Amino acid sequence: MNIVVLVKQVPNTTDVKIDPKTGNLIREGVASIINPEDRHGLEAGLQIREKLGGTVTVISMGPPQAMETVCECLAMGADRGILLSDRAFAGADTWATSTALGMAVRKLGEFDLILAGRQAIDGDTAQIGPQVAEFLRIAQLTYVRRLDAQEGKVIAERALEDGCEHIEAPTPVLVTVLGALNKPRHPTVEGILAATSERSPVEVWNAADIGVKVQDVGLAGSLTHVVRTFTPKGARDTRRLEGSATVIAAELLEALRQKEIRLGE
Amino acid sequence: MGAIVIDLEKCNGCTMCSRACPYQAIEMADKKARWIEDRCTLCGACLESCKFDALFGEMPVPEVPDFSDRRGVWVFVEQHDGEFHRSAFELLGCARGLADELGQEVVAAVLGNDLKEKASRLIHHGADRCILVDDPSLAYYQTCTHTHALSELVKQHRPNILLIAATHLGRDMAPRLARRLGLGLTADCTRLTIDPDERILLQTRPAFGGNIMATIVSRFSRPQTATVRPGIMTPLPADSSRTGEVSVAQVDMAACREFTRVLECVLPEEKGVDLASAKIIVAGGRPVCSDRGVSVLREFADAVGGEMACTRVVVEEGFLPATRQVGQTGQSVRPAVYFACGISGAVQHKAGMDGSRYVVAINKDPDAPIFEIADFAIVGDLFEILPALTRAMRER
Amino acid sequence: MNKIPRPTPEEMIRKSFARFTDEEIIPKAREMDEADQFPRWMFDKIAKTGAFGIRYPRSVGGAGGNTTQFCIMVEELARGSMSVAAFTAMQCLMGTNFLFEYGTPEQHERLLKPAIRGEKVASFALTEADAATDLANVKTTARPDAEEWVISGSKTWITNAPVADFFTVLCQTDKNKGLRGLDFFLIERDTPGLYVSKKFDKLGTRATEISELAFTDVRIPHENRLGKEGQGVGNLMRILSVIRVMTAALSLGLARAAYDQSARYAMERTQFKKHIGSFQLIQQKIANMATEIWASHLMTYTTAEMIDQGQRPLKEASMAKYYASEVACRCADEATRIFGAYSYSMEYDVQRYYRDCRFLLFGGGTSEILQTIISRECGVS
Structure with a gap:
C-alpha cells in the first residue's frame, strides 16, 4: 500500500508563554515538535506498511527548519520525505495550504492512503485533512481512533461527540487520526543516523516543483486573512477567601447566595 | 493567467533574468533568454532583473470582487436522528444579531429526511426562512452527500454568510464544502461581529491553544463561512408568534457519489453528560487523580447538584471519561458557577470555561493562573476545602 | 535545489532520547526505584530504540554511532533514572565491548547480536573483594586444561549479574606477570560451577541489580578468552x-x-x-x-x-x-x-x-x- 503522511512542525504550545507587558507570544526558546497527532498518523502508516507492505512517504510544508521534522519521520521509519519549502508558501491559510499539499501529493503519483493528524496544536482548525481530500476528490474519514487497512479499503472507527461510528471507505482515502489510535514509536538510533546523513531520502520542493503559481499559495493565495490578534483577558474582580476551611466554606456559600446562585437544587 | 514574454530583439543574453529566477524557469538558449512555462510561478523576480526592458509580464493581482448582491445569513442546522442539535439554536441566536445589523434575513438550511414538520422550531428561535433538502440519503450524516447537498443549496441561493457548528460533524463537512466552493473558512470561532465600515464578518477565534485570539476576515469569497464553537453563542428564547416560509429545495442527490459506507453507529452505554448546559460544574485537576480525589469531588458535586468535570490530565490518567473534559480539546462550558478544584488554569483549560458566570478557584499554589480569572480565590488544599464545603451544604 | 541541511545526529539523538526519557522513564522512575528490581520491560523498551548497538557497526546489528552520541544518549536517560542509565551503559559498553572486539563470529551471532537486540543481558566482572582499583591483586584464576579454561574465584559488585545471560570476567592467567598476566573471559550464565548470589540491598540505583559471582571450576571453551594472551x-x-x-x-x-x-x-x-x-x-x-x-x-x-x-x-x-x-x-x-x-x-x-x-x-x-x-x-x- 502506498501511504502518504502529512506532518506539520509546530511550536510546542505547552511551552508558549505570553509576555505580560506586551501581550505578545514569546516564541523564543520554544521547542519545535512534530504536531502530536501527526506522529500518530505516521505510526498508523508504519504499522500498515508492516502489515501490507508498500511505502510511507512523508510530506511537510514549512520553513527550512522543518527539515528536522521530516528527518525525524525518516528516523521513525518513513521511506521518503518531501519538504515543501519556499518563501512563496509562507503565510498560507488552510485553502492555500491544501492547494500546496494537494499538488505535492499529485506530483507523487499513485497512492492508496493519506494519513494526517486531526488537527495541529498551533491552529486547531482540523481543516487541512478534509480540504486535501476534496482537492484530490477522494473519500475522507476524520476523527479516526481505530483503523484497519486492507487491500482496496479501510475500515475505521470514528469518534463522535457521543459514541462512535464504524465506517468503511474504498482506497484511495484520506484519514485524519486522533491520539487514541496508537502509541507512536520512538526513532531508532540507526534510523536517526541514517536520516541525518546527507544521503537520506529527503527532497525539497518549491512552488515550481509542484506546479503552482505564487499567487495561488502562501499569503497571496489565501482566502482568509488575519486582521487583528490580541491576548484574551479575563477581567474579574477576585475576592480572596481566607481562614480555616470551615470559615471559607461558610463565606463562599453566603457570597454565592448573595449572587443568587442556587446550589443544591 | 499571467505570462512572461521575452522580446528577443532587446534580449542580449546577459543571463541576469535566468540568474534572478528562483525556480530555474528561464534558461539561456542561443544566447537568448527562454521562458519555461511549466516551472514559472509568476513570482516576477525576472521582470525586476532585466536592465534592457526585454521582459514583459502580467502578474495576476488578486482583486476583492464585488459581493454586494450576496444576501442572507445562513445557519446550517445539524440534526441527528431527526432531532436538531442544540448548536443550531445557538447559531440562530448569533445569526439573528448579525442579520439585523446587516439588514438581511436569517435562513436555516436543513439537510435531512422528513423534517418539514419540525422546521417551525427554527423559525421560533430566530430564522426568517427555512430551506430543506429532503432526501432519504440525508437522514444520517455522511461527508459526501451532505457536502453535495449543502454546496448545491449555496450555489442556488448565494448567501452572504454561512455558519456551521464546530462539532465533529461540522468540522468534517465545512472544510470539504469550503474547498469545493472556493470559500475562505475560519474554524472554531468564539465571537462573530460585523465590521462597521466594511460590512464584512469579523471572525474571532483562539489560536496557539488559546494563548492568543485572532480576528479573521474572508474578503475574497462568499458566503463568508465560519465554524462556531458550540456552547459559546446564546440561543434566543422560543417565540411561537414568529412565522416564516419553509421551503423544500430541489437538489439532484443522484449526482453525488458517496464513497463511504457506515457499518454501525455505536452510542456509549452511559448517556453522555451534557456539560454545556450544566448550571453548576465542579471540576478537578491533577490533584484529584486518585480514587479518593474523585470521590471528594463527586461528594461535593452531589451536594451542590452540579456536574463533575475535569482537565485533560484527569482523563488521560483514566479517572474520568473524556466526556467530562473541559477545555480546548474538550467541552466549552458556561455554567452559572464553575468550581475549579486543583486546576492550575492552563490556557488550554481556561479556553473552555472562561465564559462561566462565576469562577471559584481552589488551589494550593497562590500563583496559579486560574486565580487571574477567579471571582473567588481560595488558596488551600482541596482535600480540606471541599469536604468542608460539602459539610456546610449538607448542614443547610 | 537541496541545500537545506539535515539536523546533526547529535541534536536528533538528544531530542529523541529526551522525549523517550520524558515519556517513558520519568513517569515510571519512582515506581522502578521502589520495586527494587531490574525492570526488564524498560530494558526491552530501550532495546527497541536500538540504543544498545549505538557504539557498534551495522555488521553486528549496531548503528555505527560515536562516543559523543553515546554520551548524549546516556546523559538523557540518566536525567530520568540513574538505574536505567546504568544498566543501559553496561549493555552498551562494558558488558559487550570485549565480546565485540575479540569474540568469534559464532559468539557474535549467538550472544552479541542478541545482546544488541536486547534479547540477552550482558554483564562485566572486574571487582573482587580485595581488587578494585588494584587490579594486580585479582585472584580469580583461569588455567588452561586440554582445550578448555578452568575458572575459579569470585567477583563482587557486579552490575546486572542477577539478570545477566553472559559475563565478561577478568581473570588472572599468570600470577608472575602482574598486570600483564590478566585476561578477559566470556562466561555464560548456564555454565556449570557459576554461582550468582542474591542481589545486594543498596542505597541507590535500586532498579539496577548488583550481586556477587562465584566460580568453582567453571569450564569454558578455549575460544572464550577475549583478546590476546596477557592483553586484558x-x-x-x-x-x-x-x-x-x-x-x-x-x-x-x-x-x-x-x-x-x-x-x-x-x-x-x-x-x-x-x-x-x-x-x-x-x-x-x-x-x-x-x-x-x-x-x-x-x-x-x-x-x-x-x-x-x-x-x-x-x-x-x-x-x-x-x-x-x-x-x-x-x-x-x-x-x-x-x-x-x-x-x-x-x-x-x-x-x-x-x-x-x-x-x-x-x-x-x-x-x-x-x-x-x-x-x-x-x-x-
Whole structure:
C-alpha cells in the first residue's frame, strides 16, 4: 500500500508563554515538535506498511527548519520525505495550504492512503485533512481512533461527540487520526543516523516543483486573512477567601447566595 | 493567467533574468533568454532583473470582487436522528444579531429526511426562512452527500454568510464544502461581529491553544463561512408568534457519489453528560487523580447538584471519561458557577470555561493562573476545602 | 535545489532520547526505584530504540554511532533514572565491548547480536573483594586444561549479574606477570560451577541489580578468552577513557535533573509572600549549579570529541568524570536544601537523586583515585 503522511512542525504550545507587558507570544526558546497527532498518523502508516507492505512517504510544508521534522519521520521509519519549502508558501491559510499539499501529493503519483493528524496544536482548525481530500476528490474519514487497512479499503472507527461510528471507505482515502489510535514509536538510533546523513531520502520542493503559481499559495493565495490578534483577558474582580476551611466554606456559600446562585437544587 | 514574454530583439543574453529566477524557469538558449512555462510561478523576480526592458509580464493581482448582491445569513442546522442539535439554536441566536445589523434575513438550511414538520422550531428561535433538502440519503450524516447537498443549496441561493457548528460533524463537512466552493473558512470561532465600515464578518477565534485570539476576515469569497464553537453563542428564547416560509429545495442527490459506507453507529452505554448546559460544574485537576480525589469531588458535586468535570490530565490518567473534559480539546462550558478544584488554569483549560458566570478557584499554589480569572480565590488544599464545603451544604 | 541541511545526529539523538526519557522513564522512575528490581520491560523498551548497538557497526546489528552520541544518549536517560542509565551503559559498553572486539563470529551471532537486540543481558566482572582499583591483586584464576579454561574465584559488585545471560570476567592467567598476566573471559550464565548470589540491598540505583559471582571450576571453551594472551588490562585501558567520559555524562544527566527541579521549585514555592527564587541565597545555589553543570558539559563533550578523533585522553576523561560526578553530588545536595523538608519525602524525586548520585562517586574510579591519576598525568607523583 502506498501511504502518504502529512506532518506539520509546530511550536510546542505547552511551552508558549505570553509576555505580560506586551501581550505578545514569546516564541523564543520554544521547542519545535512534530504536531502530536501527526506522529500518530505516521505510526498508523508504519504499522500498515508492516502489515501490507508498500511505502510511507512523508510530506511537510514549512520553513527550512522543518527539515528536522521530516528527518525525524525518516528516523521513525518513513521511506521518503518531501519538504515543501519556499518563501512563496509562507503565510498560507488552510485553502492555500491544501492547494500546496494537494499538488505535492499529485506530483507523487499513485497512492492508496493519506494519513494526517486531526488537527495541529498551533491552529486547531482540523481543516487541512478534509480540504486535501476534496482537492484530490477522494473519500475522507476524520476523527479516526481505530483503523484497519486492507487491500482496496479501510475500515475505521470514528469518534463522535457521543459514541462512535464504524465506517468503511474504498482506497484511495484520506484519514485524519486522533491520539487514541496508537502509541507512536520512538526513532531508532540507526534510523536517526541514517536520516541525518546527507544521503537520506529527503527532497525539497518549491512552488515550481509542484506546479503552482505564487499567487495561488502562501499569503497571496489565501482566502482568509488575519486582521487583528490580541491576548484574551479575563477581567474579574477576585475576592480572596481566607481562614480555616470551615470559615471559607461558610463565606463562599453566603457570597454565592448573595449572587443568587442556587446550589443544591 | 499571467505570462512572461521575452522580446528577443532587446534580449542580449546577459543571463541576469535566468540568474534572478528562483525556480530555474528561464534558461539561456542561443544566447537568448527562454521562458519555461511549466516551472514559472509568476513570482516576477525576472521582470525586476532585466536592465534592457526585454521582459514583459502580467502578474495576476488578486482583486476583492464585488459581493454586494450576496444576501442572507445562513445557519446550517445539524440534526441527528431527526432531532436538531442544540448548536443550531445557538447559531440562530448569533445569526439573528448579525442579520439585523446587516439588514438581511436569517435562513436555516436543513439537510435531512422528513423534517418539514419540525422546521417551525427554527423559525421560533430566530430564522426568517427555512430551506430543506429532503432526501432519504440525508437522514444520517455522511461527508459526501451532505457536502453535495449543502454546496448545491449555496450555489442556488448565494448567501452572504454561512455558519456551521464546530462539532465533529461540522468540522468534517465545512472544510470539504469550503474547498469545493472556493470559500475562505475560519474554524472554531468564539465571537462573530460585523465590521462597521466594511460590512464584512469579523471572525474571532483562539489560536496557539488559546494563548492568543485572532480576528479573521474572508474578503475574497462568499458566503463568508465560519465554524462556531458550540456552547459559546446564546440561543434566543422560543417565540411561537414568529412565522416564516419553509421551503423544500430541489437538489439532484443522484449526482453525488458517496464513497463511504457506515457499518454501525455505536452510542456509549452511559448517556453522555451534557456539560454545556450544566448550571453548576465542579471540576478537578491533577490533584484529584486518585480514587479518593474523585470521590471528594463527586461528594461535593452531589451536594451542590452540579456536574463533575475535569482537565485533560484527569482523563488521560483514566479517572474520568473524556466526556467530562473541559477545555480546548474538550467541552466549552458556561455554567452559572464553575468550581475549579486543583486546576492550575492552563490556557488550554481556561479556553473552555472562561465564559462561566462565576469562577471559584481552589488551589494550593497562590500563583496559579486560574486565580487571574477567579471571582473567588481560595488558596488551600482541596482535600480540606471541599469536604468542608460539602459539610456546610449538607448542614443547610 | 537541496541545500537545506539535515539536523546533526547529535541534536536528533538528544531530542529523541529526551522525549523517550520524558515519556517513558520519568513517569515510571519512582515506581522502578521502589520495586527494587531490574525492570526488564524498560530494558526491552530501550532495546527497541536500538540504543544498545549505538557504539557498534551495522555488521553486528549496531548503528555505527560515536562516543559523543553515546554520551548524549546516556546523559538523557540518566536525567530520568540513574538505574536505567546504568544498566543501559553496561549493555552498551562494558558488558559487550570485549565480546565485540575479540569474540568469534559464532559468539557474535549467538550472544552479541542478541545482546544488541536486547534479547540477552550482558554483564562485566572486574571487582573482587580485595581488587578494585588494584587490579594486580585479582585472584580469580583461569588455567588452561586440554582445550578448555578452568575458572575459579569470585567477583563482587557486579552490575546486572542477577539478570545477566553472559559475563565478561577478568581473570588472572599468570600470577608472575602482574598486570600483564590478566585476561578477559566470556562466561555464560548456564555454565556449570557459576554461582550468582542474591542481589545486594543498596542505597541507590535500586532498579539496577548488583550481586556477587562465584566460580568453582567453571569450564569454558578455549575460544572464550577475549583478546590476546596477557592483553586484558591493556585492552581495558583502550576503553577506560570511554568508560570515564560516559560516567561523566551519567553524572551530567543527574545534575541536570536536580537542577531542573530546583529551578522550577524555586519559582513555585513561596515563603514570606515571595517565591523563594527571589532570595539571593537560593539564587546563589541556582547560579552555582548552572555554572558547574555547564563546566561539566564542556569537559564531558570536549573529551568525548577527542575520543571520536582517535585520541585516548585518559587525563581529560578522568578530570571530566571526577568533576562531573562531584558536581552531580553537589547539585543533588543543593536540591535537597532548596526543597527543604520535601526533599525528605519519598514522594519527591530529589531524595532519589541524593541517593543515586553516590553511585557516581565510585563507578569508573573513585574521586580520590582519579585525583591521584590526574596528578600523576600532570607529572606530580
